[in-house]
Amino acid sequence: MAKFKYIALDNDGKERKGSIQTLDANMAIATLKQQGLFVVKINDADSPDSKGLRKEFDLSSLNKYRSVSKTQLVFFFKQLSFMLRAGLPVLQALQLSQTQVSSGRLKLVIGEMIADIENGSQLSKAMEKHSDVFPVIAVNLMVAGENTGSLDAVANRLATHLEKKAALKSQTINAMIYPSVVILVAIGVVIFLVVKIIPTFAKFLLGRGKKLPSSTQFLIDASDFALKYGLFFLAGFILAIVMLVLAYNTPQGRLTLDTIILKIPVIGKLLSHAAMAELNWSLSMMLRSGLTAYDGLKICGKVISNRLISTKLYRAADQILTGRDLASSLKHRAIPELVTQMTAVGEKTGTLDSVLQEVGAFYEEQLQTGVKRMSAMIEPALILIIGGIVGFVYYAFFQAMFSLVSKG
Numbered sequence: 194m195a196k197f198k199y200i201a202l203d204n205d206g207k208e209r210k211g212s213i214q215t216l217d218a219n220m221a222i223a224t225l226k227q228q229g230l231f232v233v234k235i236n237d238a239d240s241p242d243s244k245g246l247r248k249e250f251d252l253s254s255l256n257k258y259r260s261v262s263k264t265q266l267v268f269f270f271k272q273l274s275f276m277l278r279a280g281l282p283v284l285q286a287l288q289l290s291q292t293q294v295s296s297g298r299l300k301l302v303i304g305e306m307i308a309d310i311e312n313g314s315q316l317s318k319a320m321e322k323h324s325d326v327f328p329v330i331a332v333n334l335m336v337a338g339e340n341t342g343s344l345d346a347v348a349n350r351l352a353t354h355l356e357k358k359a360a361l362k363s364q365t366i367n368a369m370i371y372p373s374v375v376i377l378v379a380i381g382v383v384i385f386l387v388v389k390i391i392p393t394f395a396k397f398l399l400g401r402g403k404k405l406p407s408s409t410q411f412l413i414d415a416s417d418f419a420l421k422y423g424l425f426f427l428a429g430f431i432l433a434i435v436m437l438v439l440a441y442n443t444p445q446g447r448l449t450l451d452t453i454i455l456k457i458p459v460i461g462k463l464l465s466h467a468a469m470a471e472l473n474w475s476l477s478m479m480l481r482s483g484l485t486a487y488d489g490l491k492i493c494g495k496v497i498s499n500r501l502i503s504t505k506l507y508r509a510a511d512q513i514l515t516g517r518d519l520a521s522s523l524k525h526r527a528i529p530e531l532v533t534q535m536t537a538v539g540e541k542t543g544t545l546d547s548v549l550q551e552v553g554a555f556y557e558e559q560l561q562t563g564v565k566r567m568s569a570m571i572e573p574a575l576i577l578i579i580g581g582i583v584g585f586v587y588y589a590f591f592q593a594m595f596s597l598v599s600k601g
Contacts, residue, residue, distance in 0.1 A: 197221045197237060201230035231308040261326050263359035265296045267352050269303075270331075274348035283344070284310050302326050315339055329495045330354075330475055334482050341483040350478050357474065361467070361557060365564050372571040379579045386586055387423075391416040398593050409593040412586065444500075451500040455527060459567055466560040468502050469532055473553030480546040487513050490522075501527050519545070531555075 197218060201209045209230060215221040222232045269290060276286035284307065291303040306319035317335035320327045331351055338347030395413040398405055405413070440446030455461040472493050479489040490510035497503045509522035520537035532552060539548030 195237060197235050199225065199232055199235040201225055201232045226311075229308075229312070231304055231311070261296050261299045261302075263355055263362075265294065265299055266327070266331075267356045267359065269294055269299060270348045270352035270355065274345050274352060277345035277348065283316050287316075299326065316344070328355075330479070330492055333484065333488065333492050334479065337479070337483040343482070347482045350482060354474055354478050357557070358471065361470070361560065364561060365467075369564075369568065372568055372575065375572060375575040375579075379575055379582075382579055383582060386582070387416050387419045391586065392420070394590050394593075398590075398597070401597055403597060406589070406592045406596050408585075408589040409596075412589040448500045448504065451502075452527075455499065455501060459563075463560060463563045463567065464499065465527070465529070466556045466563060468497050468499050469529060470553050470556035470560055472497060472502070472506070473532065473549045473556065477546045477549035477553060480549070486510075486519050486545075499527075 195217065196212055196214050198212045199210065199221065213221050213224060215224055218235055218237075221235060225232050272290050272293060273286055276289060277283070281289070287303055287307050287310065291300055291307065294300050294303065302323050305322070306316070309319040309322070310316065317332055317339055320335055321332045324332070334347050334351055335344065338344040391412060395416065398409065399413075437450065441450050455465055475493050475496055476486075476489045479492060480486065484492075487510050490506045490513070494503045494506040494510070497506065505523075505525045505527060509519070509525075512522040513519065518537070518540055520533045520540060523533050523536060535548050535552050536545065539545035542548075
């Protein structure tokens, strides 16, 4: 008989460690499995590796607090789709996935899902326990896939959806990096001029005891005002941000702010395009996977971040229960007329899922174009602003120097 130390997950997904005496490691794993434990790691108690078991256990515990990226989820669902399409059962597919994923958190979650499925749970139920890892749309799509027997197709659609969403977010962030850097540089330049350059020149010029040109005097007065009251303005700005954050965390406050945001020129339109792209993508995918329009709208209400739009989606779902069609239920000032018109066409022709997919692709293209256009407009505008500020400073002080020389 040999003694083995192990790390395992119980039926509740909690980590367990201990030791067991059996003939070999395979028998130890089988014995622990009969006890309702899924073995994560097992070592001979007398081997050098067993000395590091405690440390590895502690590291695996930290995985609970790590996040799972969209890229890792895309890889997981693509891999799951491939293995299910190849004919592997769900349990075996998850066991293979656990050996392939690189994320420690996702590896731990898959282990807990395996334990749940071994105890008779469905895949969707096992995923539902990890709402911080799997989005609500993923869980509901898996329910539809289980009901229709098309888990492989659903997993593939979900991977494509998450991949599109991640790519769109990445493109938006990358497009805004340069303008953000330029804005920070502009703020830095202004602060440097106000705090260091202008006061130094002002001290020199005022020491001459002569009247300064109006442009120079205006610059000095503006610098003095900023130095005296700048901290008060900064404190007021920070206080306003804090109040907005607190208001945004309340249901009514978030609804009000989200309504205002959609009315902001350029930015509001881009956010509306992003919401419409996600709404049409998601709804198309869910209808294609076997979910009803009612369920799809309820799920989209949870997925869409803008509270004004999500509230309308919840109401539209309730209106469908009263017998209204999807197109008329979606009519709202926050939802473009194009969406409702194309939805009506899809309902009449019986191709609603395909039509919504096309509409989603249209708004994705509009969003990408809008982001690039805004980025292209912001860059020269900021450069002109910085150049204008620096140019005015040079003009004011050169005018002062020429004035002093001419009077000297």
